[in-house]
Amino acid sequence: MSDIPNDLRYTRTHEWLRSLPNGQVEVGITHHAQGALGDLVFVDVPQAGRKVSAGEACAVVESVKAASDIYSPVDGIIVAGNQAIAGAPELVNTDPYKAGWLMRIETKANGAAAGLLSADEYAKMLADESH
Amino acid sequence: MGLKTPLYDSHLKLGAKIVDFGGWDMPLHYGSQIEEHHAVRRGAGMFDVSHMGIVDLHGAGAAQFLRFVLANDVGKLRTPGKGLYSCLLRDDGGVLDDLIVYRMDEEWFRMIVNAGTRAKDLAWLRQKSASYAVRISERDDLAMIAVQGPQARELAASLFPADVRSRLLELAPFVAVELGNVFAGQLELQSCFVARTGYTGEDGFEIAIGAGAAPRLWEQLHALGIVAAGLGARDTLRLEAGYSLYGHELDENHDPLSSGLAWTVAFEPAERDFIGRKALGKALMIQKDEMTGLLLLDRGVLRAQQRVLTSAGSGEITSGTFAPTIGRSIAMARVPRGASGRVQVDVRGKLLAALIIKPLFVHHGQVLISTELLGENP
Numbered sequence: 001m002s003d004i005p006n007d008l009r010y011t012r013t014h015e016w017l018r019s020l021p022n023g024q025v026e027v028g029i030t031h032h033a034q035g036a037l038g039d040l041v042f043v044d045v046p047q048a049g050r051k052v053s054a055g056e057a058c059a060v061v062e063s064v065k066a067a068s069d070i071y072s073p074v075d076g077i078i079v080a081g082n083q084a085i086a087g088a089p090e091l092v093n094t095d096p097y098k099a100g101w102l103m104r105i106e107t108k109a110n111g112a113a114a115g116l117l118s119a120d121e122y123a124k125m126l127a128d129e130s131h
Numbered sequence: 132m133g134l135k136t137p138l139y140d141s142h143l144k145l146g147a148k149i150v151d152f153g154g155w156d157m158p159l160h161y162g163s164q165i166e167e168h169h170a171v172r173r174g175a176g177m178f179d180v181s182h183m184g185i186v187d188l189h190g191a192g193a194a195q196f197l198r199f200v201l202a203n204d205v206g207k208l209r210t211p212g213k214g215l216y217s218c219l220l221r222d223d224g225g226v227l228d229d230l231i232v233y234r235m236d237e238e239w240f241r242m243i244v245n246a247g248t249r250a251k252d253l254a255w256l257r258q259k260s261a262s263y264a265v266r267i268s269e270r271d272d273l274a275m276i277a278v279q280g281p282q283a284r285e286l287a288a289s290l291f292p293a294d295v296r297s298r299l300l301e302l303a304p305f306v307a308v309e310l311g312n313v314f315a316g317q318l319e320l321q322s323c324f325v326a327r328t329g330y331t332g333e334d335g336f337e338i339a340i341g342a343g344a345a346p347r348l349w350e351q352l353h354a355l356g357i358v359a360a361g362l363g364a365r366d367t368l369r370l371e372a373g374y375s376l377y378g379h380e381l382d383e384n385h386d387p388l389s390s391g392l393a394w395t396v397a398f399e400p401a402e403r404d405f406i407g408r409k410a411l412g413k414a415l416m417i418q419k420d421e422m423t424g425l426l427l428l429d430r431g432v433l434r435a436q437q438r439v440l441t442s443a444g445s446g447e448i449t450s451g452t453f454a455p456t457i458g459r460s461i462a463m464a465r466v467p468r469g470a471s472g473r474v475q476v477d478v479r480g481k482l483l484a485a486l487i488i489k490p491l492f493v494h495h496g497q498v499l500i501s502t503e504l505l506g507e508n509p
Contacts, residue, residue: 038148038159038160038164038363039163039164039165041165041432041453041455042430042431042432042453042460044431060479062431062432062453064164064165064363064367064452064453064455065159065164065363066434067432067434067479
């Protein structure tokens with residue numbers, strides 16, 4: 001079914017989070033989320049330099065169908081938005097965990113942010129939702 | 132669980148994502164809505180439109196009844212099979228539904244109405260027809276498939292024997308034919324209604340057959356290379372073509388004049404009395420709003436219910452989307468009459484620049500917006 005890499009952590013709002021070697025985290029939306037949204041046609045790429053809190057809406061992805069907020073999974077400062085997806089939003093559909101990343105955040109909460117899910121927990125949440 | 136068309140299992144087989152549409156479980160897309168959209172613009176696509184209502188009106192008084200109950204005039208339909216687009220109005224001019232009615236012969240008319248409104252329409256038609264010699268029957272024994280796109284007619288017609296094929300290819304736009312008992316490939320159909328109409332801005336057919344035969348006809352059309360397309364593509368295609376969607380551009384609270392459909396109201400001949408006529412006569416004099424098209428100049432996507440700020444006052448988007456053929460966002464909006472030029476749209480608190488243009492964006496594969504306009508930012 002849904003592709004859920006083991007080395008990432010997840011939010012209940014369908015973002016994924018990857019710890020980078022430099023201590024930053026990379027954030028995107030899950031394979032399940034892109035599938036539910038359908039073909040993406042516009043991404044309001046997050047602005048570098050913006051301070052965000054965990055759970056704060058900080059980007060918008062729009063599919064043909066609807067607009068959807070993206071929430072920061074951690075407290076921190078956005079250090080980069082993925083400019084490649086501004087011109088090619090379909091990358092989020094075709095490669096949600098790699099080329100389709102949305103933003104990188106400098107955060108102190110790297111390893112220990114509260115409320116994040118493991119791949120197994122996220123998979124279980126999806127299974128529960130579909131029942 | 133919602134209502135299911137005879138093609139429900141066919142959709143599941145093709146991996147459709149199913150959504151609720153007016154109480155019906157319908158395919159939204161089969162993988163990529165945008166690819167399905169392009170298939171219709173460039174080649175051929177097909178839609179299950181069996182959720183729509185097919186209503187037959189038989190009898191010596193059918194024409195007379197329709198001239199009273201519809202805002203457009205079936206008196207214009209002089210040749211057999213000819214179709215007409217019309218609104219069904221309340222007495223106060225509010226739009227109950229928009230529909231196509233075909234004059235199959237002197238005493239038989241076939242009407243295709245929207246899925247979400249079919250029960251309401253039928254009750255209204257039955258109530259208003261009491262004093263007319265007309266028999267009204269809902270044809271829920273039929274299924275309907277729309278094949279659309281520049282190659283759609285040629286491909287669909289190829290299923291039929293040579294004599295039928297040439298009849299189909301000679302069918303004029305907005306004309307329907309009932310083929311009766313006919314073979315489509317190996318499939319014997321008891322009845323087969325084919326109309327050269329659609330809801331995409333492309334050429335094509337809408338084909339109504341017995342519900343039991345629908346899955347096999349669908350399979351045969353698919354085997355010809357016609358791409359299954361869902362409601363998602365249907366919506367972006369119709370919006371590019373500038374077609375109204377009931378519940379968005381049209382509803383009971385607005386009359387056809389303020390909904391971009393003045394052209395469908397036949398005020399002539401003056402002696403024809405039809406439901407809503409008096410109300411529309413008054414509305415003509417005080418019409419405040421009109422329907423227009425919008426092209427988004429900034430980056431983003433226009434959506435229904437966003438506010439439009441014009442120099443003539445504020446209006447509202449009725450349908451908005453990303454338009455795959457154009458590569459930009461377009462919308463239809465109800466704005467104060469006379470509004471023109473550049474406007475602003477409130478997109479989640481940000482004011483984005485848009486331009487008022489004619490609500491006809493793409494026709495037969497061609498983008499109708501000038502390249503200068505599309506060349507402007509972003």
